[in-house]
Amino acid sequence: MKPLNLSPSFEPPARRPAPLRFYGTFGPSCRDEKTFCTLLEAGMTGMRLNLSHGDLDRCADWLAAFRAAQTCCGVTADLMIDLHGPELRIGTLPKPLALSRGGRVRLAAAPAPDAIPVPAAVLDALTPDQPLLLDDGQIELRAVTCIADSVCCRVIRGGRLESRKSLALPGISLDLPLLTESDRHNLTLARTCGVTQVMMPFVQSGGDIRKLREILAESRLEELTIFAKIENRVGLDHLDGIIRETDWLVIARGDLGSALPLWRLPAVQKAVAARCRAQNCPFMVVTQMLDSMRRHPVPTRAEVCDVYNAVCDGAAALMLTGETAAGNYPAEAMRYLVRTATAEVVTL
Numbered sequence: 137m138k139p140l141n142l143s144p145s146f147e148p149p150a151r152r153p154a155p156l157r158f159y160g161t162f163g164p165s166c167r168d169e170k171t172f173c174t175l176l177e178a179g180m181t182g183m184r185l186n187l188s189h190g191d192l193d194r195c196a197d198w199l200a201a202f203r204a205a206q207t208c209c210g211v212t213a214d215l216m217i218d219l220h221g222p223e224l225r226i227g228t229l230p231k232p233l234a235l236s237r238g239g240r241v242r243l244a245a246a247p248a249p250d251a252i253p254v255p256a257a258v259l260d261a262l263t264p265d266q267p268l269l270l271d272d273g274q275i276e277l278r279a280v281t282c283i284a285d286s287v288c289c290r291v292i293r294g295g296r297l298e299s300r301k302s303l304a305l306p307g308i309s310l311d312l313p314l315l316t317e318s319d320r321h322n323l324t325l326a327r328t329c330g331v332t333q334v335m336m337p338f339v340q341s342g343g344d345i346r347k348l349r350e351i352l353a354e355s356r357l358e359e360l361t362i363f364a365k366i367e368n369r370v371g372l373d374h375l376d377g378i379i380r381e382t383d384w385l386v387i388a389r390g391d392l393g394s395a396l397p398l399w400r401l402p403a404v405q406k407a408v409a410a411r412c413r414a415q416n417c418p419f420m421v422v423t424q425m426l427d428s429m430r431r432h433p434v435p436t437r438a439e440v441c442d443v444y445n446a447v448c449d450g451a452a453a454l455m456l457t458g459e460t461a462a463g464n465y466p467a468e469a470m471r472y473l474v475r476t477a478t479a480e481v482v483t484l
């Protein structure tokens with residue numbers, strides 16, 4: 137594997153940008169006024185809508201509840217849209233699929249019973265033995281036979297696969313457009329929906345951010361703050377150019393963790409943080425910060441340490457994803473996130 141062109145630095149942050157920002161993610165567990173009020177009272181400063189799971193117009197009720205909660209609590213919060221962009225995901229399944237180790241499963245471009253729907257570009261790129269990582273690497277498949285419109289895979293690591301989960305093809309880089317048709321449609325709705333910030337997935341170069349700025353300007357959305365997600369090796373290789381162009385950088389550990397051997401992720405996170413600090417670029421750390429709180433009301437010791445370490449490394453924002461979107465304890469998770477990140481330094 138080519139060495140990453142990043143030198144780690146363990147210098148303490150020059151300054152802690154204040155105040156810290158905290159985000160939750162909309163989803164089935166986080167869509168009513170009461171929940172939003174609890175999150176805002178806990179210190180949340182903004183919500184992110186992941187457009188890979190639904191368009192802005194389909195979330196009108198959620199957005200109205202979020203606005204009502206801000207009025208009720210007397211605060212103003214950010215509304216961030218996370219574009220679909222060139223991210224690879226599986227399509228919609230009629231029902232979740234149970235995949236067992238050693239079993240076989242078919243990938244197809246068109247919906248078919250018991251097949252996983254994937255973009256046609258994925259089928260074209262697959263060759264026998266190519267690994268596929270699904271749902272941030274929870275599930276692993278290996279291509280066995282590849283024919284034009286269908287690929288048969290062996291299940292290496294099984295699990296329960298739900299609709300629209302992430303898909304990574306280690307070692308393969310597909311040339312996909314910066315924005316999808318649905319992204320362009322959502323941008324036309326952004327102003328009326330009160331969007332204040334936009335997250336761009338799989339940023340590959342400073343040029344991607346310049347292009348996004350042009351598109352935002354054409355849509356009269358130039359005031360939106362841009363958050364560039366670093367999610368793969370190409371993004372890491374072009375980090376300086378991306379930092380120069382973006383307003384914020386996002387260390388998006390879900391997809392980034394599938395693009396590298398997972399044990400290298402902590403060192404890469406530290407190195408990206410150091411580069412952001414050196415160039416005075418505010419950055420956000422995201423994904424699985426309090427993942428066990430999807431199922432439990434109290435986080436693990438390792439999770440609270442991860443949150444605090446991210447702040448010590450200079451993160452100016454932290455975001456919860458599945459913990460608020462689809463977890464059982466969204467309010468408790470936000471409370472732990474804010475309290476841990478803002479806990480006083482201890483001198484012994």
Ligand SMILES: Nc1ncnc2c1ncn2[C@@H]1O[C@H](COP(=O)(O)OP(=O)(O)O)[C@@H](O)[C@H]1O
Nearest residue numbers: 161162163164186189190300301457458461462
């Ligand atoms: N807008 C939405 N509509 C329905 N479900 C959603 C939405 N956003 C998120 N979710 C659910 O919450 C989970 C976690 O959210 P997120 O981390 O944004 O997605 P993912 O892990 O798929 O990138 C998603 O996998 C999905 O099940």
Ligand SMILES: C=C(OP(=O)(O)O)C(=O)O
Nearest residue numbers: 388389390391392422423
């Ligand atoms: C937040 C992330 O992006 P997504 O939820 O789109 O996978 C991530 O990859 O860490």
